[in-house]
Amino acid sequence: MYSNKFRRLMLGLHCLKTTAVCGLVQRAAGRSGFGWTAVCRQRTLWLQRSACREIERRAVLRQNGVRSASHSTVDPDELRKFQSLANKWWDEQGEFAALHAMNDLRVPFIRDNLLNVHRARHPGKPLAGLKILDVGCGGGLLTEPLGRLGAKVLGIDPVENSIGTAQLHSSFDPDLCERVSYQVCTLEELSGGEDEGAGHFDAVVASEVVEHLADLETFAFCCSQVLKPGGSLFITTINKTNLSYVLGIVVAEQLLRIVPDGTHDWEKFVSPVDLERLLESHGFSVQSVKGMLYNPLSGAWSWTDSTAINYALHAVKLRKQAEDSSLHPEDHTIESSS
């Protein structure tokens, strides 16, 4: 009974904290003195509230997670569980073989686009000095290569087991330990949470994540929150086309079992045009979109011209916020009036 009250009070506090942030945003918006800020404010408030709701949900999960993690420092049962999961995640010929192979495309994509902006100062570590956030890092498949390239990477994932596996796997390598860290939370929590999350990363990577999200608006908003101005956002995901249904779901899941059955929901796929529009409305400028193709025979990915199935997208958070906001007042007033 007491634990319930405690939990509710905790959640209450969480909401209080986020509304406090909301208040700040409102005041900032108010200062600009334009009529459209009211609408903007509405949108921000709505986003914050939905983020708050997410946080409530996550906090409940975390509450349970917290209890088990705080029981012991090194629990052999937990370790064994993570170890068995590690064998799934980190088996290069196993269930996640396609994801391992995708590193051959996505790591150079991220590395080269970041090097275009931040010139490499350190020969052995091209991404040294950069802070990267890996959203939905899973077992750390993409987090580790980025760490090896010298960046300080924070991997987040709501699934505690995946984070446990990722931490276990990276714990053996003293090189990675210093640069790679993991946290069980969602992007909303991180961006809405303490200052630690806000405006702080040089790049955000969301690889094979966007097709699993319910709310893309929140996602784009939170990405914008955690990125430094001029920071990069890298997304790899699946297009919503007939071809992607046939190949991505029917063939990949049911016939060839490249991904486990039920991994993807075609309704959640998003086309590059829609994604681009969404990101641009949140202050991003899309720099490049490239199609990716998986060859199940060779087990390798390759770049391709067509974005009909898989594609990778690189966007940059625009530096001047005021300039960006001024582009959108007409759309929103039209929307609200209709």
Add this chain to the structure above:
Amino acid sequence: MQKLMRASLALNGLSRCFVTEKHLSAIKVTRRGLVCADHGNDVYDIIISGGGMVGSAMACSLGLDPNLEGKKILLLEAGNKKLMDKVPDTYSTRVSSISPGSATLLSGIGAWEHITKMRFKPYKKMQVWDACSDALITFDKENVEDEMAYIVENDLVVAALTRQLDSLSENVQVKYRSKVVKYTWPMPSQETDYIPWVCVTLANGETLQTKLLIGADGPNSMVRRELGIPTVKWNYDQSAVVAVLHLSEPTENNVAWQRFLPTGPIAMLPLSDTHSSLVWSTSHSLAEELLELDEERFVDAINSAFWSNENQSDLIETAGSLFRGALSAIMPSAGSPRQLPPSVAGIGPKSRVMFPLGMGHASEYIRHRVALIGDAAHRVHPLAGQGVNLGFGDVACLTQILSQAAFNGKDLGAIQHLLEYETERQRHNLPMMAAIDLMKRLYSTNAAPVVLLRTFGLQATNMLPTLKEQIMAFASK
């Protein structure tokens, strides 16, 4: 009432902070607990086992690569450090023919400069002929100025590489007099003390861990044996006798000579205008006999091996000259004049040694976190002068692949790119090894049909410059 509310809020606020902190720190502690377990031994990125010519070249090559900067590389050598303050007056008996491709690699890693400052002999032409017939083939570059390959003493190569390694001491560590007694391979285990790295135990009790082990420990490789990699190998029932020869008179010594006797090929490789190196592959019993002969008789044996025609039968001679006549009618300008090798007057003091010959090929060059290079992966007959060149080719290929893997943030011991190395090298090495083995077998007999066949083959090849160029290009890589 309000005070109570505020108090409880404050308390909850505190406890929330506390709980959140605990949660994060709990996970961190878990990780730290695991990390502490490993910090007893440093984890190296690459350990190279074996500091011979190929192993040292690998260490230099990795140490100089820009993408591998900051990686911890270690070279383990069981012997002493081979420094050479000044070049010894006498030549050493073990020499190698360094192909242009290998010379490019060595100059890329800065060792070739040291070698040129010490001692080396470029040669421009190679003459290979049969003892059982008149057939002969000569290889030379079209442009007379170009060098075909270089004869360098093995000790000099190692000394040059050692000097280069000294200058790379921030990137590459070398441990001399460190013999490996045990290798422990990464096991996919579920235990809590699981270590995903390769563990190397030295004779002095030290244990080192590495993400990638490169085995460069020679034809009797312990790495290969411990991995249980099936190896195709056989002994040739031949031993090579090596010696340093003093020539009768100084000559412009820029030709490499090799004559195929029925007992095995005898080769004279130029070291300077007055000295040459002998590599005589022959049966075990003959080799032992040769070692026991006194100097004068040994020199006579060498000269007669190169000059005498006692193995030729009339039939072969007639057939040979007939065929040569026919070929010269078709291609009158082709073929080079026969030259005779310089005669030998004496041998260097205490320079006669013999060592057994064999062929070996590891069926796999790689395993998870392990790669084999040089003689550990492949061992050939010295008749083509290719042994160390294949090894240097392995070094160039593996360095390039590891460099690319590091630039892509990959785990260096991952099998995906190691497989690429294996495929590329096996594709190059296997045909070469097959050709060398075939040559050895073809020339091991003096049965008439085989002799006729190889006579015609050799003469025909000698007349076709394009084919010779292809052979030279293949051997020069």
